Amino acid sequence: MPSGKICGLTVKDVRFPTSLEQHGSDAMHTDPDYSAAYVIIETDSGMRGFGLTFTVGRGTEIVVCAVEALRPLVLGKSLDEITADFRSFYRLLTSDGQMRWVGPEKGVIHLATAAVLNAVWDLWARAEGKPVWKLLVDMEPEKLVSCIDFRYISDALTEEEALDILHKGQEGKQQREEDMLREGYPAYTTSCAWLGYTDQQLTQLCSKALADGWTAFKVKVGAELDDDIRRCRLIRQMIGPEKFLMIDANQRWDVGEAVAWVTHLSEFQPLWVEEPTSPDDILGHAHISKALAPLGIGVASGEQCHNRVMFKQFLQASALQFVQIDSCRVGSVNENLAILIMASKFNVPVCPHAGGVGLCELVQHLILFDYICVSTSLDKRMCEYVDHLHEHFKNPTLIRNAHYMPPVVPGFSSEMVESSVDKHTYPHGEVWRSMNQL
Ligand SMILES: C[C@H](O)[C@@H](O)[C@@H](O)[C@H](O)C(=O)O
Numbered sequence: 001m002p003s004g005k006i007c008g009l010t011v012k013d014v015r016f017p018t019s020l021e022q023h024g025s026d027a028m029h030t031d032p033d034y035s036a037a038y039v040i041i042e043t044d045s046g047m048r049g050f051g052l053t054f055t056v057g058r059g060t061e062i063v064v065c066a067v068e069a070l071r072p073l074v075l076g077k078s079l080d081e082i083t084a085d086f087r088s089f090y091r092l093l094t095s096d097g098q099m100r101w102v103g104p105e106k107g108v109i110h111l112a113t114a115a116v117l118n119a120v121w122d123l124w125a126r127a128e129g130k131p132v133w134k135l136l137v138d139m140e141p142e143k144l145v146s147c148i149d150f151r152y153i154s155d156a157l158t159e160e161e162a163l164d165i166l167h168k169g170q171e172g173k174q175q176r177e178e179d180m181l182r183e184g185y186p187a188y189t190t191s192c193a194w195l196g197y198t199d200q201q202l203t204q205l206c207s208k209a210l211a212d213g214w215t216a217f218k219v220k221v222g223a224e225l226d227d228d229i230r231r232c233r234l235i236r237q238m239i240g241p242e243k244f245l246m247i248d249a250n251q252r253w254d255v256g257e258a259v260a261w262v263t264h265l266s267e268f269q270p271l272w273v274e275e276p277t278s279p280d281d282i283l284g285h286a287h288i289s290k291a292l293a294p295l296g297i298g299v300a301s302g303e304q305c306h307n308r309v310m311f312k313q314f315l316q317a318s319a320l321q322f323v324q325i326d327s328c329r330v331g332s333v334n335e336n337l338a339i340l341i342m343a344s345k346f347n348v349p350v351c352p353h354a355g356g357v358g359l360c361e362l363v364q365h366l367i368l369f370d371y372i373c374v375s376t377s378l379d380k381r382m383c384e385y386v387d388h389l390h391e392h393f394k395n396p397t398l399i400r401n402a403h404y405m406p407p408v409v410p411g412f413s414s415e416m417v418e419s420s421v422d423k424h425t426y427p428h429g430e431v432w433r434s435m436n437q438l
């Protein structure tokens with residue numbers, strides 16, 4: 001079907017009161033209401049694309065404003081025009097002469113870019129009748145590279161190098177695609193050990209997760225050392241010495257404090273410590289990485305890493321050992337392609353971030369593509385999974401034996417259930433109206 005011109009873009013402020021039960025809580029976000037700026041684009045030929053960016057509670061209204069500000073750049077464009085030269089469209093959104101001052105390519109405006117571009121990728125995949133991961137897998141390396149803006153990264157990754165990596169990734173891809181369709185992509189769970197959960201909840205959720213076949217578990221840390229020791233001990237005792245345990249401090253510490261704190265927790269043998277300090281402190285992460293290497297603990301980061309430029313520097317500085325891409329923080333598939341290919345060049349495994357609403361749905365497409373066409377390896381690789389709010393998506397993730405099973409429905413798995421959106425729209429949706437009356 002001809003896709004037509006984009007003639008409408010609506011954005012909704014959708015919030016879920018997850019803080020009531022402490023789902024998603026960590027050392028810095030103690031009361032997160034998982035939320036999304038949810039974008040629907042429409043074409044004059046009657047097609048629709050759905051995109052979102054993840055955010056938390058009150059911040060959502062600012063992201064919604066930023067999406068509105070991008071609307072004039074999108075209206076009137078046709079999908080064919082955009083995809084014929086996606087790099088230029090990406091630049092149009094990120095380099096607008098009056099808008100870039102509020103970024104560039106960082107913070108709220110970049111979250112808005114992510115939401116809009118995610119909707120465009122959803123539209124493209126629907127027009128092609130494929131899920132996004134398959135659209136990418138079937139795409140020629142030249143076409144993939146034409147979606148990437150190499151400005152600011154060509155000193156670390158040239159277009160030719162990217163092409164070369166992608167060409168190498170074509171070899172054996174058929175087999176890897178079959179492997180994924182059969183086995184799925186390995187996942188780990190964060191849902192057992194949010195910071196606000198009691199020890200009793202931890203125990204219950206962990207034993208259920210073990211029974212369901214999970215083999216890797218992330219624990220929130222960073223508020224009180226004694227609590228961390230007790231909680232890590234509890235989980236390590238339950239999962240035994242072989243399974244993976246990861247710890248996540250959500251930026252709570254200074255650099256020196258991070259090294260000291262994690263040293264205290266090293267007896268529990270975490271595979272990585274995530275976001276030990278400010279997400280902007282590349283050299284700080286490099287220092288922590290170096291200090292923790294002898295303990296066999298890696299550093300992971302990325303969920304609040306602004307853009308490909310910062311990922312470049314993290315990689316150049318050997319500042320992290322696990323790259324955590326996020327489907328909604330940077331400029332959608334376009335910028336994540338750049339990050340995946342850079343990670344491959346620097347030989348650092350990608351273990352995506354997915355702790356939020358919709359993040360699992362979207363990022364599974366990217367990591368499937370990474371395995372099939374870029375990294376070609378599962379070594380030290382797994383994708384985060386959180387077991388919250390999937391019921392609000394038309395095509396929720398499918399987990400089988402702790403693996404993400406590849407989505408089959410065309411698009412980015414980003415479309416939400418209409419009644420869920422209505423109920424959770426802030427502040428007039430039923431859920432919020434009834435809470436405000438309490
Ligand atoms: C506020 C959120 O739940 C975060 O705690 C979450 O994204 C987390 O950092 C994660 O790694 O999943």
Ligand SMILES: [Mg+2]
Pocket residue numbers: 248250274275303353355
């Ligand atoms: Mg995290």
